[in-house]
Amino acid sequence: MRKWLRRLTVTALAAIVITIVASPGATGKYATPKGNNRDLSFYRPPISDSPYPRTRAKRVKNVILCIGDGMGLSQVAVSRLKVAGRHGKLHMERMPVAGLVRTHSGNSLVTDSAASGTALASGVKTHNGMIGMTPDERVHVTIMEMAHAKGMATGLVVTSSITHATPACFAAHVPSRKMETQIAEQLIAGGVNVLLGGGREFFLPQSAPGSARKDDRNLIAEAEAAGYTVVETVAQLRSARHRRVLGLFQLEALTTEPPEPTLAQLTRHAIGILKQRPLGTKGFFLMVEGSQIDWACHDNDLDAMVRQTLLFDQAVEAAIDFAMRDRRTLVIVTADHETGGLTFTDTNDGPDPKVNWSTKGHSGTPVPIYAFGPGAERFEGVCDNTEIPRRIAQLLDLRPFPQPTK
C-alpha cells in the first residue's frame, strides 16, 4: 500500500491530478457545448475569390490581430471545402499577403496557448503554461501595453473566458495560465479599453452565485469605479459607447449560440468603440480570438471545428470591412498553434473530405499567417511567432520592443 501511494504521488507530480467520481462511465461534466454544428447557414462565403487589394498607404494607425486558437492549415482548408468548395476561399484566404509561422515554445517543439500567446504578445519565448514572462519569471511588456502607453486605445475580444491564456498574454503577467483570478485583476488594473468575452465567474466575489474567486473582491464593482461600463447582454452592449467597456456575457466561456452576440458582432462593437474620438485619435490595437477552434479539435469534432473556424472567419471579415474603409488599419490573421494533427486524404470532389486526427493534443506544425492593409508585406514568408509583435512594434513605432519591465 505504501509503495502504491508513493507511486501515486510521483505520478501526480508529473502532471496528473486524480479525483474519484461517484457515477460510473463518462461524466459528461466536461463536454464542450454541442449546438447544431452542421447548420452553417449563418456563414456567407466571399462573393469573389480574388485577393483583397494591396494598400498603397504606408502609415499604420490601427492594428487588428486575429488569432484562431488551434487553427492550422488543414482547419482552414477543410472549412473552406465545406462552404466554398475546392476553388473557393474563406475571407482570411483573400488577404493579399500570406506566410507560415513557426510556433515552438521555450521548452517544447509543441507549444501551448500560453507560451505561444506570450510570443505573439511580448515577442519572447517562454515555457508552456507561462503568461507574459520569460522562464526566469522576468516580466516582458506586451505589444498592447506598449500601444496603451503611447496613447492608443486597446481591446480584447474572445469567445473563451476573457481570462483564458491567449487574451491573458496581452495584458497580464503570471507564471501559470491557471491563475485566472489574478489575471482578471490585472486585466482591470491594466486599463484595457474594451474587454469582451466570457468569464464573469472570475470577477464576482466568492459570496456571489457562480463565483470562482476565493476572496471577497468584486472586480465588477472595481471596474465600474475605474470607469468601465459593464454589460452582460447584446442590448446593453449596443448602448455602450464609453471609453471603457467590460462585456462578460457568460459566467464561463461563451456558448457561441444565440442570444449571445457572435464573435463578428463583438468585433464590430469593439472597433466602433475603439475608433471613436477622442479615444481612438492615436489609433488602436485590437486582438480578436476564435478561442474554441482549439476546443473542437481537442474533441476531434470536425463539425464543431468547421463551425468555430467559420465564426472566426466572420470576425475576420468584419475586421477587413473596417480596414478597407479606413485604409490605415493593418489586419493580421494567424494561429497560436495547430490542434489535433488534422489532415485530409480524399475529398471525392465533395464538401466532406475524409479527415484524420493524429492526436487529441497540440501539434508542432507551422501555422498560416495572412495580412491585409499598410505594412502587410512585412508578414510575407516564413517567420517565428516572436517576430510578429516585433514587426507590429516597428510599424507602430513602439520602441524598444521586446523589453522586460524594470
Place this chain on the structure above:
Amino acid sequence: MKDVILTIEATRDVMVRVGDRIQRGETLSEGTAGPDTTTCPISGTITAIDFDPKNHEFAISIRPEA
C-alpha cells in the same frame, strides 16, 4: 465500482482510447518536451476521455479492476 478520473494538461498527447485496458505503470500520455511521459497509477479500463476547455485538460475516466 467508482471511476477514477485522471486529469492531464491537454497540450499533451493521450496514448489511450476509450475501451482500452491499461495496467498500472503503462504510459497514459506523452508530453511535449522530450522524454516526458505520465504513467497510469492504477489498472483498469478507460471509460471516457473528455476535454475540459475551462482548464485546458483531458479528464480520463478509468474503471479500476476489481
